[in-house]
Amino acid sequence: MSLYYEAAAILANADNIGGSLKSRIYGKKNIKCSPAHLYALISETTKWSAVLKEVVEKSGILREEKKLTPLLALLLSHDLLLAKGGVAAPKDHVLKQAVLRHKARLNAEFTKARLKSGFHTVEAFRDHVNAGSSTSNVSEEHDGHQTTEHEHPRWIRINTIKTSLETVLRTTFADYQQTDSIAEVIKAPSTSKYLHIDAHIPDLIALPPRADLSKHRAYLSGNIIFQDKASCFPAYLLNPEAEDGDIIDACAAPGNKTTHLAAVLSRHASSQDTHPSTHQHIFAFERDKRRAITLTKMVTLAGADSLVTVKGGKDFLTADPEAHENRNVGALLLDPSCSGSGIVGRDDGPTLHLPSTAAEHPSTASSRGKKRKRKALPVPKAADEIPAPSTTAEAEVEEDPPSSPSEDLKSRLESLSAFQLKLLKHAMRFPAARKITYSTCSIHPEENEHVVFNALEHSSATGLGWRILRREEQVDGMKRWHVRGAVQAVDSWPREQLSREVVTTVQEACIRCEKGTGEGTMGFFVAGFVRDGDGDPPAVVEAVKGDHGVEVGNGKMSEEDEEEWEGFSDDG
Ligand SMILES: C[S@@+](CC[C@H](N)C(=O)[O-])C[C@H]1O[C@@H](n2cnc3c(N)ncnc32)[C@H](O)[C@@H]1O
Numbered sequence: 001m002s003l004y005y006e007a008a009a010i011l012a013n014a015d016n017i018g019g020s021l022k023s024r025i026y027g028k029k030n031i032k033c034s035p036a037h038l039y040a041l042i043s044e045t046t047k048w049s050a051v052l053k054e055v056v057e058k059s060g061i062l063r064e065e066k067k068l069t070p071l072l073a074l075l076l077s078h079d080l081l082l083a084k085g086g087v088a089a090p091k092d093h094v095l096k097q098a099v100l101r102h103k104a105r106l107n108a109e110f111t112k113a114r115l116k117s118g119f120h121t122v123e124a125f126r127d128h129v130n131a132g133s134s135t136s137n138v139s140e141e142h143d144g145h146q147t148t149e150h151e152h153p154r155w156i157r158i159n160t161i162k163t164s165l166e167t168v169l170r171t172t173f174a175d176y177q178q179t180d181s182i183a184e185v186i187k188a189p190s191t192s193k194y195l196h197i198d199a200h201i202p203d204l205i206a207l208p209p210r211a212d213l214s215k216h217r218a219y220l221s222g223n224i225i226f227q228d229k230a231s232c233f234p235a236y237l238l239n240p241e242a243e244d245g246d247i248i249d250a251c252a253a254p255g256n257k258t259t260h261l262a263a264v265l266s267r268h269a270s271s272q273d274t275h276p277s278t279h280q281h282i283f284a285f286e287r288d289k290r291r292a293i294t295l296t297k298m299v300t301l302a303g304a305d306s307l308v309t310v311k312g313g314k315d316f317l318t319a320d321p322e323a324h325e326n327r328n329v330g331a332l333l334l335d336p337s338c339s340g341s342g343i344v345g346r347d348d349g350p351t352l353h354l355p356s357t358a359a360e361h362p363s364t365a366s367s368r369g370k371k372r373k374r375k376a377l378p379v380p381k382a383a384d385e386i387p388a389p390s391t392t393a394e395a396e397v398e399e400d401p402p403s404s405p406s407e408d409l410k411s412r413l414e415s416l417s418a419f420q421l422k423l424l425k426h427a428m429r430f431p432a433a434r435k436i437t438y439s440t441c442s443i444h445p446e447e448n449e450h451v452v453f454n455a456l457e458h459s460s461a462t463g464l465g466w467r468i469l470r471r472e473e474q475v476d477g478m479k480r481w482h483v484r485g486a487v488q489a490v491d492s493w494p495r496e497q498l499s500r501e502v503v504t505t506v507q508e509a510c511i512r513c514e515k516g517t518g519e520g521t522m523g524f525f526v527a528g529f530v531r532d533g534d535g536d537p538p539a540v541v542e543a544v545k546g547d548h549g550v551e552v553g554n555g556k557m558s559e560e561d562e563e564e565w566e567g568f569s570d571d572g
Pocket residue numbers: 231250251252253254255256257258285286287288291314315316317335336337338567570571
């Protein structure tokens with residue numbers, strides 16, 4: 001498969017794999033081309049896609065070249081017009097020939113687009129695009145600055161292990177102007193010095209989209225951490241307090257929530273004038289050894305070494321709840337692998353704009369007989385837990401897809417939610433546990449509200465006294481957050497065991513974030529579980545054994561457990 005076919009397949013993301021573009025490319029097995037080359041081609045093409053979309057549409061190439069899909073046309077025209085070495089294929093390659101046949105027209109349209117944008121040289125045009133000053137979806141003008149439709153602020157969590165909000169406002173952000181309006185920050189150009197202090201999460205601020213602090217001393221020293229607002233919800237909602245004892249982060253890499261947990265402990269301790277490591281510890285499980293290395297680095301950079309033990313290469317499902325070291329685990333944070341459908345791309349990465357064949361020649365689509373049209377799947381933008389470039393047009397596929405995307409998605413969601421539920425049920429087995437948060441960066445009810453309902457209906461919850469953490473019991477910022485569980489997810493749940501009242505309470509207790517709104521969050525879900533009273537550890541073990549056929553600690557698994565699902569790769 002040539003570079004362009006591989007790049008188009010990754011951009012189409014037909015597997016709907018979550019995670020950053022980088023992690024999806026580097027984590028992909030069996031790719032033939034160099035990952036670095038693929039990454040460069042895809043990210044550069046995405047950056048230029050608003051310009052190239054128009055160039056491709058106006059050139060008419062898609063109408064005449066049946067071998068080209070909109071994605072291939074974008075990638076090839078990028079290399080033809082902008083790459084130093086031109087199209088990276090032998091001269092008799094079918095794709096190279098297809099694009100070269102239209103070279104003159106593509107060049108002419110590109111020149112027109114450049115001049116229309118007011119640039120006399122390609123270099124000036126390139127600088128403009130590289131500065132991120134929007135070749136994409138230019139939709140509005142604000143104070144002379146153009147902004148794109150789905151701008152995402154640069155969220156920054158102040159690492160309270162090392163510093164405080166007050167200190168960074170006085171130092172790192174001393175020359176920034178504070179505004180109460182997140183909208184003002186979102187529409188500001190990347191270089192402007194606007195700052196918004198978040199109203200829900202303590203120690204979180206928003207800067208304009210694409211604000212680049214990656215070389216700033218505060219970032220390099222771990223005083224500030226780039227973390228999306230939604231991604232801060234779980235540790236804040238879990239709210240581990242001194243009496244909660246030790247904490248498990250069950251799916252920890254790259255470590256945003258682990259270090260946030262450590263910062264919360266640190267903050268609580270400093271308000272009580274104690275040191276957290278004397279009575280509380282965080283165990284961070286990460287099954288993937290490679291990702292565990294990143295996790296360890298992040299923990300060290302955040303100054304959280306004394307608070308966190310990284311369990312690298314260790315599967316949380318093999319952790320024995322009865323083990324001596326887990327006897328004080330009172331709180332667990334579960335943020336398992338998920339479809340990543342809430343990811344809107346890497347931190348403020350660009351949006352992919354696909355050329356439309358239909359828009360150019362309305363008659364063409366209907367005259368294509370058997371060819372099928374389907375919506376291009378959203379493409380991961382380029383991060384940890386963020387943006388996948390979203391597509392703006394329909395991709396035409398010439399061949400029959402192997403199976404319908406909705407069937408693929410349905411079975412993928414079934415596997416994912418079974419795995420997520422299994423983790424949640426395992427967390428409920430820790431005898432001293434009193435608090436759990438369950439979160440995903442997915443927008444699908446199957447991975448969210450339905451997992452919660454399933455757990456609540458299951459005797460892991462009912463037999464052991466677990467219940468949902470109601471809205472009115474949540475920490476202040478989460479109680480005030482207005483986007484709650486999806487009503488349609490709740491309505492579609494068959495009320496077999498849970499009463500209408502319970503279902504309504506759960507819907508109100510669940511917390512969601514939506515992507516692409518003026519709130520500047522990614523798509524996200526979190527729910528809290530609590531257990532009242534002291535419990536009775538021996539009875540707990542019996543209930544668990546009886547219910548699951550699992551003797552925790554000796555590795556004897558039930559039939560259901562034997563089918564180990566490996567999960568999808570995650571954000572990097
Ligand atoms: C969504 S990511 C976690 C992101 C992380 N919580 C953060 O905020 O940076 C899920 C992680 O869980 C890991 N994982 C999945 N299943 C696991 C398991 N059974 N035990 C331990 N880690 C697991 C994956 O390798 C992946 O790194």
